[in-house]
Amino acid sequence: MAFPEGFLWGGATAANQVEGAWNVDGRGPAMTDVTMGGSVKQTRKITYLDADGNPGYLERHGKLPEGARYAVLPDHYYPNHIGVDEYHRFEEDIALFAEMGFKTYRMSISWSRLYPTGLEAEPNAAGVEHYRRVFQCLRDHNIEPLVAIWHFDTPLYLEEHCSGWLNRETIDHYVRYAETCFREYKGLVRYWLTFNEINNGMPQDNLKNPLPQWRYQEGVQILHYQFVASAKAVQIGHEIDPNNMIGNMICGICYYPGTCDPADIELNRHMWEQKIFYCGDVQCKGEYPSFTRRVWAAHDVDESKLDITEDDLAELKRGTVDMYTFSYYMSQNVTTHTDVEEVGGNMSSGARNPYLTYSDWGWSTDPSGLTYYLEVVNDRYHLPIIITENGLGAFDTVEEDGSIHDPYRIDYFRQHVQAMQRAIDWGVNLIGYTTWGCIDVVSAGTGEMRKRYGFIYVDMDDEGKGTLDRSRKDSFYWYQRCIATDGEDLG
Ligand code: BGP
Numbered sequence: 001m002a003f004p005e006g007f008l009w010g011g012a013t014a015a016n017q018v019e020g021a022w023n024v025d026g027r028g029p030a031m032t033d034v035t036m037g038g039s040v041k042q043t044r045k046i047t048y049l050d051a052d053g054n055p056g057y058l059e060r061h062g063k064l065p066e067g068a069r070y071a072v073l074p075d076h077y078y079p080n081h082i083g084v085d086e087y088h089r090f091e092e093d094i095a096l097f098a099e100m101g102f103k104t105y106r107m108s109i110s111w112s113r114l115y116p117t118g119l120e121a122e123p124n125a126a127g128v129e130h131y132r133r134v135f136q137c138l139r140d141h142n143i144e145p146l147v148a149i150w151h152f153d154t155p156l157y158l159e160e161h162c163s164g165w166l167n168r169e170t171i172d173h174y175v176r177y178a179e180t181c182f183r184e185y186k187g188l189v190r191y192w193l194t195f196n197e198i199n200n201g202m203p204q205d206n207l208k209n210p211l212p213q214w215r216y217q218e219g220v221q222i223l224h225y226q227f228v229a230s231a232k233a234v235q236i237g238h239e240i241d242p243n244n245m246i247g248n249m250i251c252g253i254c255y256y257p258g259t260c261d262p263a264d265i266e267l268n269r270h271m272w273e274q275k276i277f278y279c280g281d282v283q284c285k286g287e288y289p290s291f292t293r294r295v296w297a298a299h300d301v302d303e304s305k306l307d308i309t310e311d312d313l314a315e316l317k318r319g320t321v322d323m324y325t326f327s328y329y330m331s332q333n334v335t336t337h338t339d340v341e342e343v344g345g346n347m348s349s350g351a352r353n354p355y356l357t358y359s360d361w362g363w364s365t366d367p368s369g370l371t372y373y374l375e376v377v378n379d380r381y382h383l384p385i386i387i388t389e390n391g392l393g394a395f396d397t398v399e400e401d402g403s404i405h406d407p408y409r410i411d412y413f414r415q416h417v418q419a420m421q422r423a424i425d426w427g428v429n430l431i432g433y434t435t436w437g438c439i440d441v442v443s444a445g446t447g448e449m450r451k452r453y454g455f456i457y458v459d460m461d462d463e464g465k466g467t468l469d470r471s472r473k474d475s476f477y478w479y480q481r482c483i484a485t486d487g488e489d490l491g
Contacts, residue, residue: 002420002421002422002424002425002487003420003421003424003486003487004424004431006103006431007103007430007431007432007433007486007487008103008104008144008146008386008431008432008433008434009101009102009103009104009432009433009482009483009486010097010102010103010104010105010106010143010144010146010432010433010434010435010438011097011100011102011105011106011434011435011436011437011438011439011455012105012106012107012146012388012389012434012435012436012437012438013086013106013107013108013437013438013439013441014107014108014148014151014152014153014196014441014444015107015108015109015110015113015151015153016030016032016080016083016108016110016151016152016153016442017032017080017083017437017441017442017443017444018083018084018086018107018439018441018442019083019085019086019087019110020080020081020082020083020084020085020086020087020088021083021085021087021088022078022080022081022083023081024087025113025124025126025127025130026113026116026124026126026127027110027112027113027116027124027127028112028113028115028116028117028118028155028156028157029070029072029112029155029156029157030110030111030112030153030154030155030156031046031070031152031153031154031156031159032078032080032152032153033072033078033080033081033156034046034047034048034070034071034072034078034156035047035078035080035447036076036077036078036079036447037077037078037079037442037446037447037448037462038446038447038448039446039448040360040361040362040446043059043060044060044445044446044447045057045058045059046058046059046060046062046070047070047071047072047073047076048064048065048068048069048070048071049068049069049071049073050065050067050068051065051066051067051068055071055073056068061215064160069160070156070159070160077463077464079442079447079448079449079462079464080442080447082460082464082468083441083442084439084440084441084442084458084460084468085468086439087130089468089470090133090134090137091137092470093439093456093470094134094137094138094141094143095141096439096456096470096472096476097141097143097438098141098142098143099480100438100455100476100479100480100483101479101480101483101484102141102143102438102483103142103143103144103432103483104143104144104145104146104191104432104434105138105143105144105145105146105434105438106146106147106148106193106388106389106434107134107145107146107147107148108147108148108149108150108151108153108196109131109147109148109149109181110127110153111149111150111153111154111155111174111177112153112155112156112157113127113130113131114127114128114177114180114181115155115173115176115177115180116155116157117155117157117158118154118155118157118158118162118170118173118177119157119158119162119173121176123177123180123184128180128184131184131185132184132185132188135185135188135189136188139188144190144191145188145189145190145191146191146192146193146386146388146432146434147181147185147189147191147192147193148192148193148195148196148249149174149177149178149181149192149193149194149195149233150174150194150195150196151196152196152197152444154170158170158173164222165201165222165225165226166218166221166222166225167225168225168307170225170229171225171228171229171232174229174233175229175232175233175236178194178229178232178233178236178237179233179236179240182233182236182237182240182241182244183240186240186241187241190241190243190244190245191244191245191247191386192237192244192245192246192247193246193247193248193249193325193388194229194230194233194234194246194247194248194249194283194321195226195229195230195248195249196249197249197250197251197327198223198226198227198230198248198249198250198279198283199250199251199275199276199278199279199280200251200347201219201222201223201226201279202219202220202223202274202275202278202279203215203216203219203299204271204274204275204347204348204349206342206344206349207335207338207340207342207349207350207351208338208342213299213300213301216296216299216300216301217300217301217302217305220296220301220306221306221307223278223279224306224307224308224312227279227282227283227316228312228315228316230248230283230319230321231283231286231315231316231318231319231320232315232319233246233319234246234319234320234321234322235315235318235319244322245322245323245384246321246322246323247321247322247323247324247325247386247388248279248280248283248284248321248324248325249325249326249327249388250276250279250280250324250325250326250327251275251326251327251346251347251348252276252326252327252328252373252377252387253275253276253328253329253330253331253332253346253348254328254330254331254332254366254369254370254372254373255268255271255272255275255276255331255332255333255334255350256268256331256332256333256334256353256369257333257334257335258333258334258335258336258337258340258350258351259335259337261335261336261337263336264334264335264336264337267334267335267336268334270291270294270295270298271334272376273289273291273294273295274295274298275348276377277289277291277380278291278292278295280324280377280380280381282316283320283321284320284321284324284380284381284383285320285381286316286317286318286319286320287313287316287317288313288316321383322383322384323383323384323385323386323431324377324381324383324384324385324386325385325386325387325388326373326377326385326387326388326389327346327387327388327389327390327436328369328370328373328387328389328390328416329345329346329363329389329390329391329436330345330346330363330364330365330366330369331353331356331364331366331369331372332348332349332350332364333350333351333352333353334350334351335350335351337351340352343358343362343364344362345361345362345363345364345445346363346445347445353366359392359393359394360393360394360395361393361445361446361451363393365392365412365415367415367416367418367419368419370387370390370416370419370420370423371419371420371422371423371426374387374419374420374423374428374430375423375426375427375428378423378427378428378429378430382429383429384429384430384431385428385429385430385431386430386431386432386433386434387420387430387432387433387434388432388434389434389435389436390413390416390433390435390436391409391412391413391435391436391437391453392408392409392412392413392453393437393443393451393452393453394406394408394409394451394452394453395450395451395452396452396457396473398457398459398471402471403474404457404471404472404473404474405473405474406473406474406475407474409455409473409475410474410475410478413435413475413478413479413482414478414490417433417482417487417490418490420433420487421487435453435455435479436453437452437453437454438453438454438455438456439454439455439456439458439470440452440453440454440456440457440458440460441453441454447462448462449461449462449466450462454473455472455473455475455476455479456470456471456472456473456476457470457471457472457473458470459471
């Protein structure tokens with residue numbers, strides 16, 4: 001069968017969605033710690049106290065009113081505070097991953113566990129030790145760690161008091177943190193990702209409602225600082241250990257033209273450029289692509305107000321990544337026609353595709369799109385590729401005897417593994433696959449527990465009730481067979 005020897009089968013999580021222990025052992029807060037749970041209909045709200053001490057609620061990307069402070073409010077529930085308590089249960093979870101046969105486990109380090117405000121000169125020793133124990137435990141089980149340095153979790157202090165990624169100085173704070181990771185875990189970790197889904201920093205208009213100009217102006221600036229931070233981290237990572245394999249990470253959506261109207265064909269190509277290649281090219285090729293100015297102009301980005309220096313551009317050239325990594329959940333139909341049904345998911349939107357099925361959260365299932373995407377980025381970058389997220393968020397039911405039958409999830413994975421096989425057969429240099437939420441996690445988008453992705457069920461609901469006990473779903477045994485036979489037994 002198609003999968004090359006040493007293929008990195010595994011699963012993925014992110015610190016803020018699994019660890020819990022949000023204020024334990026010196027950890028500082030991140031934005032997720034002041035973000036309540038939501039649902040597919042109700043967006044997650046960020047909480048604050050205004051200048052007079054009254055509670056207030058912000059949407060994502062909302063701006064704090066003058067004098068207000070982010071705050072954890074009494075009698076409000078914050079699902080990321082508990083996560084699935086992996087901070088205390090990582091040994092049990094890693095043993096379960098090993099039982100499935102994982103060759104790799106993709107996880108992230110919480111920045112504010114190492115640097116509680118982001119400004120400290122020295123890291124928090126308890127945080128550093130925690131991850132050392134986690135990596136050692138993975139090694140003891142012959143599981144290769146694949147570690148994201150940033151997974152949407154800038155320390156809240158930097159966001160609140162230092163303008164977060166709109167401030168050039170955040171580059172230095174990030175680089176200090178990244179250097180700590182490379183130094184402390186040298187020999188334990190070899191595979192790194194600098195930023196999770198960096199391209200989600202590039203806004204995307206909804207089909208029917210364009211975003212305000214400032215979103216693009218700020219988005220382009222934030223991305224630039226993150227590109228420079230990533231490039232500096234890559235160079236330091238290589239200096240500290242030339243064996244390090246450092247990747248970018250793109251939210252990989254396969255865009256299709258919604259109709260054969262030439263306007264849709266053009267818009268679709270522009271969407272690939274704006275959302276997929278803009279970030280991929282900077283990180284893999286070390287320079288802004290030729291269409292950059294067109295992307296900016298299309299959204300009235302004022303170039304004269306951007307802070308991009310010659311030194312920055314030289315850093316980008318020196319700090320290119322070693323591998324292309326991306327998440328893949330769905331495709332989207334791009335169209336200029338507004339008389340269509342709009343569907344969304346993973347910070348993108350498009351027109352409903354009549355040839356695809358949709359999950360309960362409205363995300364399309366499109367394994368062919370994965371093959372398509374793999375071929376496109378393989379041809380464009382000529383780098384080893386890892387799919388670092390892929391999975392189905394679904395409701396699961398626990399039977400009386402405790403078993404969990406999830407044929408829908410098995411079906412989803414079977415089709416995507418076949419899509420990978422096809423791509424490898426056709427010449428794609430795919431070296432690994434880590435399914436998203438290999439254990440149930442708090443959803444990033446909605447904050448729900450009931451949007452479950454795992455092979456491992458966690459007894460926890462959306463109000464924080466549950467034992468946190470782990471149990472194996474049917475898909476657990478399916479993935480175990482898939483890995484044991486290198487994708488041959490998909491039955
Ligand atoms: C990606 C994120 C993950 C993850 C996943 C599923 O965008 O990198 O953190 O959560 O999407 O999204 P959700 O949790 O909203 O279902």
